[in-house]
Structure formats: C-alpha cells, structure tokens
Amino acid sequence: MKPSWQIWRDRRGRLSPLRMGAIAALLFPLAKALVDASTIVHGARPINDLIHRAGFWALVFLGVTLAVTPLRRILRYGNLVDIRRMLGVGAFCYIAAHLTLYIADQSFDLGKVVHEITHRWYLIIGGTAWLGLAVLAATSTDGMVRRLGGLRWRRLHQIVYAIALLALIHYFQQTKADVTVPTFAASLFVWLMAYRVVAWLQGGGELSTLALFAMSVGVSLLTFAGEAIGIGLAFHVSPLRVLDTAFDFDIGIRPGWEVLGAGLIVVAIDAVRSRWPRRVPRARAVAAE
Ligand code: HEM
Numbered sequence: 001m002k003p004s005w006q007i008w009r010d011r012r013g014r015l016s017p018l019r020m021g022a023i024a025a026l027l028f029p030l031a032k033a034l035v036d037a038s039t040i041v042h043g044a045r046p047i048n049d050l051i052h053r054a055g056f057w058a059l060v061f062l063g064v065t066l067a068v069t070p071l072r073r074i075l076r077y078g079n080l081v082d083i084r085r086m087l088g089v090g091a092f093c094y095i096a097a098h099l100t101l102y103i104a105d106q107s108f109d110l111g112k113v114v115h116e117i118t119h120r121w122y123l124i125i126g127g128t129a130w131l132g133l134a135v136l137a138a139t140s141t142d143g144m145v146r147r148l149g150g151l152r153w154r155r156l157h158q159i160v161y162a163i164a165l166l167a168l169i170h171y172f173q174q175t176k177a178d179v180t181v182p183t184f185a186a187s188l189f190v191w192l193m194a195y196r197v198v199a200w201l202q203g204g205g206e207l208s209t210l211a212l213f214a215m216s217v218g219v220s221l222l223t224f225a226g227e228a229i230g231i232g233l234a235f236h237v238s239p240l241r242v243l244d245t246a247f248d249f250d251i252g253i254r255p256g257w258e259v260l261g262a263g264l265i266v267v268a269i270d271a272v273r274s275r276w277p278r279r280v281p282r283a284r285a286v287a288a289e
Contacts, residue, residue, distance in 0.1 A: 004142075007086060022083040025064075026090040029057040047105045054098035059167055061091035062133075063188060066164060070195045073206050074270045085140050088160070092137035095130055122173035129166035132159055164189055179230070184255035187223040191259060194219055209270045216263020224256035 008023060010016040033040065033053055040049050065087040072080035106113050117127045136157060138144070145153050168189060171182045194215050198207055207215070224246060225239075232239035246254055 010082060016082070018079065018083055019086065022086050022090075026061065026087070026093075029053060029094070047101055051098060051101045051105060054094045054101060055171075058091050058094035058098055058133075059171060059185065061087050061094060062160075062164055062167060063185065063192070065091060066160065066189070066192045070192060070266075073199075074212070074266055074273065076273050076276070089137050089140055092133045095133055099130060122170050125166050125173065126170040129163045129170060132163040132166070136160060136163070161193065179227075180252065180255055183223065183227050183230075184258050186226075187219060187255050187259040188262065190222065191216065191219045191263060207270075209267055209274060212263070212270055213267045216260060216267060219263065220256045220260035223259050224254065227255060 006013075008016060008020050010019065033050065040046050043049050065084055068080055068084040068087070072078055103110070103113050106116070117123045136159070139148065139153065139156060148156065168182065168186050171185065172179060175182050195207065195212075198211060198215060199205065202211075224243060228239035228242040231237070231242045245251060246256065
C-alpha cells in the first residue's frame with residue numbers, strides 16, 4: 001500500500017500524470033502570487049489583494065470539482081474522478097487561507113471577526129459556505145467514507161451544490177462595480193446544474209451532443225436575460241436597453257456569449273468523442289475473441 005501523503009501516486013502506488021497535473025494546477029495560484037509578490041507588497045492593500053486571490057481561486061477549484069462529473073462523461077474518461085477529491089480539498093485549502101488572511105487583515109482581533117461574520121450579510125453567507133466546505137473537507141478521508149458508508153457520504157457531499165450557490169452570492173455581494181466575471185461564473189454553475197438535471201431526467205448516463213447544444217444555448221439565453229434584468233434593476237434602466245448592447249463588442253464580451261462559447265467547445269469535444277471508437281478493456285477483448 002502507498003503512504004497516504006504520496007498524493008501524486010494512484011491507488012496502486014503508480015506515479016499518476018493526472019494527479020501530478022492536478023497538483024500543478026492547485027499550486028499555480030500560489031506560484032502566481034509569488035511571481036506577483038512585488039506588485040502585491042507595493043499595492044495599496046496587500047492583504048486584501050491576497051484575500052481576493054484566495055477567494056477567487058477557491059471558487060475556481062470548487063467549480064472545477066463540480067465539472068468533473070460532466071467532463072468525465074463528455075471526455076469518456078472515467079479516471080478523471082480520481083482527482084475530484086483532491087480538487088475539492090484544494091478548494092478548501094484556498095478558502096482556509098481566505099479566512100486566515102481576513103483574520104490577519106482584522107489584526108487578529110477574533111472578537112471583531114466573529115462580530116463581522118455574524119452581522120454582515122455577505123460574510124454570513126460566505127461564513128456558512130466556509131463551514132459547509134470545512135465539513136466536506138473533514139469527511140474526505142478514506143476512513144470517513146468507510147465510517148459514513150457510501151450512500152450517506154454521497155448524500156452529505158451533495159451539499160456542495162448549496163455551498164457553491166452561497167459562494168456565488170457572496171462573490172456577487174462583494175463585487176462593487178463590474179459584475180461580468182461573477183455573472184460568467186454563475187452561468188457556468190447553471191450549466192453544470194442543468195447538466196445534472198437533464199441527466200437525472202433521462203435516467204442517468206451520457207447526454208447526447210444535441211442535448212448539450214440545446215442546453216448551452218438555453219443557459220446562454222438565460223444569462224443574457226438574467227444580466228439584463230439585474231443591471232436593469234440596479235441602474236433603473238429598461239432590461240431591453242441592456243439587451244440591445246449584447247452585440248456591441250466594443251464595450252466588452254457579455255457573459256452570455258462567454259458561456260455559449262464554453263458550451264460550444266464542450267459540444268465539439270462531445271461530437272468528436274462520441275465518434276471515437278471506445279477502448280475495450282483487454283480482458284473483455286480477449287474473452288470476445
Ligand atoms: C468566513 C468566511 C469568509 C469570509 C470572512 C470572507 C471574506 C471576504 C472578504 C473580506 C472579501 C473581500 C471583500 C472586499 O474587498 O470588499 C471576500 C471576497 C471574496 N470571497 Fe470571501 N469570505 C468568506 C468565505 C468565502 C467562501 C466560502 C468563498 C468561496 C468558496 C469565498 C469567495 C470569495 C470570492 C470569490 C471573493 C472575491 C474575489 C475577487 O474579487 O476576485 N469567500 N471574501
């Protein structure tokens with residue numbers, strides 16, 4: 001048996017390029033912060049800069065964790081599930097850093113931290129998501145999976161969808177001006193949820209390329225509508241006037257286009273993979289001869 005700290009090895013103890021790639025991806029934000037160190041240190045609020053980076057990357061890795069299930073089906077690469085737990089725990093590490101940096105920013109005045117986290121809405125919501133992620137990280141060991149039993153463990157880990165939703169609300173609430181990136185993040189989350197709902201409605205299994213296409217167009221339209229209503233309400237303008245700017249690429253590419261682009265890439269991958277001959281496991285191929 002391989003020692004459990006050797007996370008770059010698979011269950012059989014072999015070096016796993018997939019796991020090594022995941023570790024490299026998880027360390028990338030840390031490396032980027034080191035490269036940017038001088039800009040961060042000479043910036044107006046270095047700790048706040050780091051709080052933003054840690055929160056942003058935690059959300060990214062949470063999203064990537066949620067993308068594993070659809071991606072392993074679309075890529076026809078079941079082994080991808082091997083890095084799901086690692087990505088989830090990685091997201092928790094960044095969120096642990098996010099809270100620690102926040103506490104440091106409050107000069108380690110724990111009384112003030114508790115007061116803020118229980119009195120400000122965006123922190124109440126962020127704090128709830130934080131607790132949820134802590135529970136998921138604490139129950140992510142092989143021992144905890146055995147102790148809880150597969151079914152109970154899976155049910156508990158379904159709270160990850162609510163956690164991601166709370167994290168997105170927290171992201172929107174603390175973004176003061178341009179909500180383009182949070183809107184794009186939210187639309188990707190809707191896409192990932194839609195995938196699960198459609199798969200569930202059709203009794204599990206892979207979604208057809210056509211279903212993926214229809215879903216991507218639907219989520220894109222929903223994103224345009226949601227963004228127009230949101231901006232309309234916030235700035236007291238007609239959502240139709242906001243929609244009019246969808247083709248004005250000089251003011252930027254709207255999140256509706258971005259999610260459509262991402263969806264179409266997935267559709268293209270699925271179209272190619274669905275025509276690819278499947279690898280038959282050797283034992284079965286020999287038996288069939
Ligand atoms: C007790 C828990 C938490 C606290 C105290 C906290 C605190 C903060 C603070 C102070 C900011 C910056 C606000 C500003 O500059 O005005 C922030 C931003 C952010 N937080 Fe949290 N947060 C918590 C939980 C979470 C969780 C669970 C997530 C996601 C998984 C998250 C994701 C983010 C993101 C994405 C940002 C914005 C980053 C950006 O601007 O790019 N936070 N949070």
